[in-house]
Amino acid sequence: MTRFFRSRLVWPMGALVALVLLNTISRPSFLSISVKNGQLYGSIIDILRDSAPLMLVALGMTLVIATRGIDLSVGAVMAISGAVALQFISKSTSPNRVGTVLIAIGIGVFITLLLGLWNGFLVAVVGIQPIIATLVLMLGGRGIALLITGGFITTITSSPYAQMAQGHLLGLPLAFFFSVGAIAIVGLLVRRTALGVLTESVGINPSASRLAGVRSRGIIWSIYGISGLLAGLAGILYSSNIMAADSNNAGFLIELDAILAVVLGGTSLRGGKFTLSGTVIGVFIIQTLTSTITFLGVPPAVTPVFKALVVILVCLSQSSRVRQYLGRIRHLRAAKPPIRLSGLETEVLAERKSG
Amino acid sequence: MKRILKGVATAGILALALTGITAGSSSAASKKLIVVGFAQTGSESGWRAANTLSMKAAFSKANGFKLIFNAADNKPEAQIAAVHSFINQRVNAIVIAAVVETGWDNVLKEAKAAKIPVFLEDRTISSAPSLYATWLGDNFLKEGTTAGLWAKQMVGTTPTNMVVIEGTTGSAPAIDRATGFNAAIKGSPIVTLDSQTGNFTRAGGKTVMEGFLQKYPKKIQLLFAQNDDMGLGALDAIKAAGLIPGKDIKIVTIDGTHDGLTALSQGEFNYVVECNPLLGAGVASLVKAVLAGKSVPKANTALDGAFDQAQATAALPTRKY
Numbered sequence: 026m027t028r029f030f031r032s033r034l035v036w037p038m039g040a041l042v043a044l045v046l047l048n049t050i051s052r053p054s055f056l057s058i059s060v061k062n063g064q065l066y067g068s069i070i071d072i073l074r075d076s077a078p079l080m081l082v083a084l085g086m087t088l089v090i091a092t093r094g095i096d097l098s099v100g101a102v103m104a105i106s107g108a109v110a111l112q113f114i115s116k117s118t119s120p121n122r123v124g125t126v127l128i129a130i131g132i133g134v135f136i137t138l139l140l141g142l143w144n145g146f147l148v149a150v151v152g153i154q155p156i157i158a159t160l161v162l163m164l165g166g167r168g169i170a171l172l173i174t175g176g177f178i179t180t181i182t183s184s185p186y187a188q189m190a191q192g193h194l195l196g197l198p199l200a201f202f203f204s205v206g207a208i209a210i211v212g213l214l215v216r217r218t219a220l221g222v223l224t225e226s227v228g229i230n231p232s233a234s235r236l237a238g239v240r241s242r243g244i245i246w247s248i249y250g251i252s253g254l255l256a257g258l259a260g261i262l263y264s265s266n267i268m269a270a271d272s273n274n275a276g277f278l279i280e281l282d283a284i285l286a287v288v289l290g291g292t293s294l295r296g297g298k299f300t301l302s303g304t305v306i307g308v309f310i311i312q313t314l315t316s317t318i319t320f321l322g323v324p325p326a327v328t329p330v331f332k333a334l335v336v337i338l339v340c341l342s343q344s345s346r347v348r349q350y351l352g353r354i355r356h357l358r359a360a361k362p363p364i365r366l367s368g369l370e371t372e373v374l375a376e377r378k379s380g
Numbered sequence: 381m382k383r384i385l386k387g388v389a390t391a392g393i394l395a396l397a398l399t400g401i402t403a404g405s406s407s408a409a410s411k412k413l414i415v416v417g418f419a420q421t422g423s424e425s426g427w428r429a430a431n432t433l434s435m436k437a438a439f440s441k442a443n444g445f446k447l448i449f450n451a452a453d454n455k456p457e458a459q460i461a462a463v464h465s466f467i468n469q470r471v472n473a474i475v476i477a478a479v480v481e482t483g484w485d486n487v488l489k490e491a492k493a494a495k496i497p498v499f500l501e502d503r504t505i506s507s508a509p510s511l512y513a514t515w516l517g518d519n520f521l522k523e524g525t526t527a528g529l530w531a532k533q534m535v536g537t538t539p540t541n542m543v544v545i546e547g548t549t550g551s552a553p554a555i556d557r558a559t560g561f562n563a564a565i566k567g568s569p570i571v572t573l574d575s576q577t578g579n580f581t582r583a584g585g586k587t588v589m590e591g592f593l594q595k596y597p598k599k600i601q602l603l604f605a606q607n608d609d610m611g612l613g614a615l616d617a618i619k620a621a622g623l624i625p626g627k628d629i630k631i632v633t634i635d636g637t638h639d640g641l642t643a644l645s646q647g648e649f650n651y652v653v654e655c656n657p658l659l660g661a662g663v664a665s666l667v668k669a670v671l672a673g674k675s676v677p678k679a680n681t682a683l684d685g686a687f688d689q690a691q692a693t694a695a696l697p698t699r700k701y
Contacts, residue, residue: 052595061622068594075587176429177701178582178609180639191616267582267613269639273424274581318576319591325549325577 101166141253417466438660524560585610
């Protein structure tokens with residue numbers, strides 16, 4: 026039981042369950058799932074579908090953060106992939122052919138892979154700090170996307186492209202399968218090959234791992250490439266959801282949501298150890314929070330405060346110091362003499378609990 | 381090496397000074413062309429892009445203008461710097477689409493001292509009216525009122541449940557459109573179930589509408605989206621819920637973009653109020669009038685029409701944005 030509560034995933038999971046409960050109490054229809062036009066329909070299904078872009082971005086962000094880095098450019102990269110793909114389809118003579126759509130997606134995602142590798146080049150080879158290196162593309166990327174669409178919102182009608190985010194498979198939204206696929210592939214890549222361990226070692230101590238023979242440069246480079254690729258796919262899903270390349274708003278501030286999802290899931294921004302399942306839960310917390318705001322009818326003016334409150338509560342619940350403090354209060358209530366710990370002991374205990 | 385650099389720097393300063401002189405003298409020499417500096421907010425939306433195109437078309441050489449264009453990327457300080465540089469270049473007139481309402485007093489006083497008339501386009505500012513010549517823009521309040529009056533007239537005496545998708549919280553169009561709309565539907569049997577922000581974006585409108593449909597299953601009869609984009613996003617959500625937009629849920633929006641009017645002509649929207657970005661011609665004629673010494677009104681509202689299905693179908697082929 027104690028071990029259960031010490032597990033890192035318990036607290037984010039608890040927060041997610043609490044949010045779902047809150048919604049269900051306010052409107053019992055939250056959990057109801059019905060069948061409309063042969064597809065499942067309900068709030069939960071909406072959350073599964075709408076979380077797909079953030080899921081892809083956050084998975085990439087988890088790996089980048091594990092290398093002690095950060096990728097601020099993901100939102101702008103999303104805008105670019107959507108702009109490229111939609112511009113290609115809108116100029117093509119056969120927008121409804123599956124081939125055209127596949128080529129458009131291929132070009133869009135390939136370009137974002139290159140952009141990700143560019144970030145990796147700046148970080149791993151040139152040695153620029155990640156926050157600055159990716160800031161370049163964060164600021165410039167939207168300009169590039171606007172250049173591609175000419176400042177307008179490019180809209181298209183193409184049924185295969187619409188399927189990406191709006192289509193269904195076995196009654197479930199197709200976008201959800203993209204999430205699951207990405208989780209599975211990234212999970213296999215980092216947990217069934219050495220990539221995960223090598224990433225963690227690079228994040229914990231870059232020079233030590235280099236001396237131990239780990240090619241940290243290549244690893245960091247490829248991880249930024251993966252982040253770019255996933256952000257590109259997210260951009261495709263975003264544009265498919267609204268069938269428009271909205272360069273100003275596609276993925277706007279999603280980098281912050283992604284970082285938040287990673288942190289809510291329990292991965293430290295200091296790099297090193299990371300948890301993909303934590304990130305997945307973090308993404309669902311953020312997406313459920315969005316629905317909660319509508320369901321509770323939080324007035325738009327105070328929405329940011331409400332979000333901030335939930336975020337700080339989840340973060341506090343993960344802080345080992347706070348948990349220790351709460352534990353001490355419980356001890357006091359049980360009328361046991363509190364155990365006095367020296368500063369060092371407290372630190373060690375905190376380390377052990379969080380590890 | 382240092383000496384070379386110094387030389388280059390001096391040459392650069394000289395060149396800058398020279399261009400200043402030539403710019404000044406050219407505007408003085410060729411009296412036919414009116415030199416106009418235009419400080420645009422940036423390129424944040426399709427509406428803005430259409431606005432820029434219209435200004436560039438109206439202030440063309442063929443119409444007797446030389447336009448110096450600056451987009452400030454929505455940064456107030458960059459915009460003030462642009463206006464400063466217009467004053468230094470001794471342009472004949474300055475047009476500003478202000479990013480923010482405040483902070484304009486000093487630079488406008490400078491323009492006044494240099495006897496350069498200032499024209500406000502689209503957005504208003506809080507400075508004293510004596511500091512600028514005139515304003516031309518859209519009246520968000522009136523747009524909201526027009527939409528509200530249509531809704532009131534459409535429902536008649538039938539009790540109707542409405543949801544609202546608002547624009548960016550705290551922005552002038554979101555506040556004014558809500559005020560106008562709410563004042564217009566007063567006394568009608570329309571009940572506002574809920575109101576939530578969709579940030580003027582398609583994705584935002586879609587997410588909010590999904591939430592509304594889950595929260596009030598089979599209850600919503602009317603949707604007021606404060607711009608076309610959010611309304612277009614909501615269409616997908618309504619269809620996914622197995623409802624027919626325009627029939628099961630009546631929709632009124634504001635903007636009149638090409639995509640919005642297309643949806644209206646297909647019967648998915650029911651009414652669209654125009655927020656016209658094509659202000660270029662109007663501003664150009666105001667500039668000419670003021671420079672010719674004629675007096676013009678301080679505030680000019682652009683002609684904002686409204687469309688129903690038939691009017692939208694008729695207007696679509698010639699729609700520019």
